[in-house]
Amino acid sequence: MNIYGDWGNALVLAQRLRWHGYAPELLEYNVGDDFPAHVDLIVGGGGQDSGQVVIQDDLLSRETVLKELAEDGTPMLVICGLYQLFGKFFKTRTGSVIPGIGILDVETHGTDERLIGNVAVSSPEFGTVLGYENHSGQTTLGPGVAPLGTTAKGTGNNSSDGQEGARYRNIVASYLHGSLLPKNPALADFLIKTAVERKYGTFVPGTPDDSYAVLAREHAARRPR
């Protein structure tokens, strides 16, 4: 699923890995593909409600392998629609239940309210995380996960508790697109560092030039909701 430029997250991970001196192999996984034998990092995007329905069966058939990878500490970034389906379920407005794969202790309920606009999140791990949200499903976190952070601007997981996203093992789940990683290099480098350390034991960072990212962040932070 890639409705909000989520492809940008994959592009940023691959390009930054190169800038850090590594040679990444980017595999695209679509419905019905063979699941790759070896995976170091997983990134997934959001879709419309109709897109979520289309990937549902395929995702459920991958439940076991994804759970094993998650529990083993594989870094993953799941955005919006895939965040919802990584949780226990998505109960739509009309009461039908789309089952998730339950890696994250979260549940999502469809609402008539659409949460749309620029978002700033204060994250204890990654500092200020900037992005854009557009969702009508509202997610609440269970005790098994922590939020990614608290919203300084925007709504986040739901319209009541001021929390955004979820953190579990090396998974980062979030409603933010924008795309998320280009303007949040600290988050991108967490995923990269975790993946590289798991594969090679150590991570030797390069020196990516983040000056445009810094300026893009400053301007994004000042834009209206």
Place this chain on the structure above:
Amino acid sequence: MLYFSVPLGKLVRRVSRLRGGGSALPGLVVEKIDPGFMQRTLSTLPLGVAVVSGTNGKTTTTKMVVELLESQGLKVFTNRTGSNFTRGVAAALLGEVDWRGRLDADVAVLELDEAHAVHFVNKVPPRYCLLLNVLRDQLDRFGEIDKTAELLQHIAAKTTGTVVLNREDPRVARIADTLEPAAVNGPEVLYFGLDDSLLSTFPNDDELRAAPGSPVPPAPAKPQADVVLRRVGADDADFEYDGATVTTHMLLRGVYNIFNAAAALTLARAITGARGSGTDHAGLLAALANVAPAFGRGESLVVDGLPLELVLVKNPSGFRLGLKSFPAAGYATMIAINDNYADGRDMSWLWDVEFDTLREGGVDQLTGSRAYDMALRLQYDDVAIGAVDTDIAAALAAFIRGAKDQPKRIFCTYTAMLAIRRELSKITTVEVVS
């Protein structure tokens, strides 16, 4: 009330023009004091009302339909200001009606924003509608593109005569299935289409990142199209209709504009066909060849004796087509990205455009409120960047100064385009749309 509303509305229109702005205010005034004004006035037109909607290409397509119909001797009322809201239509009407509220026209061709079209067609059911596409535009207003498709479906449902649909956009083509059949009082459905060889130049949103087997809504079996675009050349194009292929010179550039010419031909043929006196085909093609782009849409101006082209980009498909239609070689390039309400506040779409075609020459100047988002995007595609300045006037001046001996091209979002035109009008002649 009836006799006062028109003169009063005209007066407000005059005053607000003297003040130099507010094209919609007089429309608001007349709507308030005489809610039936628009419906009453438009219902007098012998060939009725045609609504043009969709996420992309409304302005140029509407302009084409108007010029095609005028070539057939029809008097056409249209909302030329690009004020595509209901009260914008009312305001435009005030400029055209006489003091007793009579409109001297055969047909109205109106460009309507997807969301506002719904309100409009509830008040004034159109005889014709032309639905262009559902691209990932303005999701910050509509949430999901499926929602945008529902808005277009509502326009079609209210149409009494003929619905013209884009055969190649699955979300638009499927609207036909939701309509009452023509035999049971539903509208007639016509399609415009593309030759298979051109399909790959029009990726829809679902296909931007989709490999085979990805979640793309299934397309219905292809219906017969009334007009098919068969080929696009450097300055000509082939259209097929009535069982024959015609080649015509085109002033318009950009494959998406020329595809919309097929849409305009379909609608214009439907309207003139209904008139009874037939269609002057030679006149229609001559008019089509001479259509110039609407302001900012592939428009070419002259600065320092060399062309400066403005290419409006609003969503990933449009930007991709813009890059494909206007090759970078030989041109100095500027990109201006704003995120005001009319542009859409969400910047994620920039990540679904590939900028590798700009890699060889680089981009000379970036500007707009989100210039640094654009810079970051180009950095990740290894495209060299000359300068970045969020101030559009300063950036434009620097760009023109720095590329004095080169033809120039500016890719810009909607409000950035307006700002650039304002600045350019100080140094060159820019088409005035009144």
